[in-house]
Amino acid sequence: MTRQIYLDNAATTATYPEVVEAMLPWFTERYGNPSSLYEFGQSTKAALIDARERIAAHLGAPAQDIYFTACGTESDNWALKATAEAYANKGKHLITSAIEHHAISHTTEWLEKQGFEVTYLPVNADGLVNPADLAAALREDTTLVSIIFANNEIGTVQPIKELAAIAHERGALFHTDAVQAVAHLPINVEELDVDLLSASAHKFHGPKGVGLLYIRKGLKTRSFLHGGAQERKRRAGTENVPAIIGMAKALDLCMERFDERIAHELELRDHLINRVLAEVEHVRLNGHRTLRLPNNANFSFEFVEGESLLLTLEQKGILASSGSACASGSLDPSHVLLAIGLPHEIAHGSLRLSLGEATTREDIDYTVEAIKEVVERLRQMSPLFEDFIHGKKALSAVR
Secondary structure, three states: OOOOEEOEOOOOOOOOHHHHHHHOHHHHOOOOOOOOOOHHHHHHHHHHHHHHHHHHHHHOOOHHHEEEEOOHHHHHHHHHHHHHHHOOOOOOEEEEEOOOOHHHHHHHHHHHHOOOEEEEEOEOOOOOEOHHHHHHHOOOOEEEEEOOOEOOOOOEEOOHHHHHHHHHHOOOEEEEEOOOOEOOEOOOHHHHOOOEEEEEHHHHOOOOOOEEEEEOOOOOOOOOEOOOOHHHHOEOOOOOHHHHHHHHHHHHHHHHOHHHHHHHHHHHHHHHHHHHHHHOOOEEEEOOOOOEOOOEEEEEEOOOOHHHHHHHHHHOOEEOEEOEHHHHOOOOEOHHHHHOOOOHHHHOOEEEEEOOOOOOHHHHHHHHHHHHHHHHHHHHOOHHHHHHHOOOOOOOOOO
């Protein structure tokens, strides 16, 4: 391998060197427990207060409404389980979408086993929830609506403010999984009028193992972990001080560089999309063309199996993700791609490329040339492609 091009920033991002530097003293020099009453611990507590205030300011939230967790998955679990339980006397009906991250969909499946009823809203071919569908699905016993802010696979961005308003009109609370959106899209929880919001530091150049949950003041969401008074008695356990400080520093840097970083990613994303659609036959762009994350491009290639494409690109130094769940041991394609209407055979031939601020135009051009070469090679080995070139109908009219 002569070079490495990392195009899987939706999976995780490189921790900024400045973030690592900011974290280091809290491991070996200023390691006091923030719950301790002596000065060595109280100085750590002061640093946590400062980190919480900085993070809250970037989200347009009061600092006391930010709660620290171990990851976005924990935040999603907390938001759904604790809220559903707390409001069960009002009703046991929840609404979500068909294209949520598994941190949401697996949690709602668990809630169904506990006696809750869940409605899964469909999406259109671009992956958008129709606000009218949400309005129609709301009932008197609906307590919580949870819609992903920006989809982790196809990048489609939902009309969160409009959806939250519809939920509130009918007396339901609104949560959004913003793990992919924070630091990539402008977010102000007060303007959006959401009640709960989840995020994870490692998606925006912070450390792994730390996330947050925004809980609007006044919600009677139950405590998620018991055993201590940390996080206003809602999430027990000694805080991960270095990681929290790292998350605050990462968000500071991302927002300082926001306009320049997003403009760079948008330019490269559109260059990538335009070249692939123009130069590769029988390919489909998954997700909305413009209402999508600035660094996301997801394609389905007809007559190609996604994992073969992924592994062959890796041999050329390109690190990406497949739109199929096969890599995790499942033979089923992505539930997101099926939900937007792709047949199984097309969904299995998908590739997600997620850019970062370190991505260059040269990286994109190299990647496109590699995709063209690899797709052509894999199609030459495909019996379906052989049938197609001998006059049989293509699997679908993807282009």
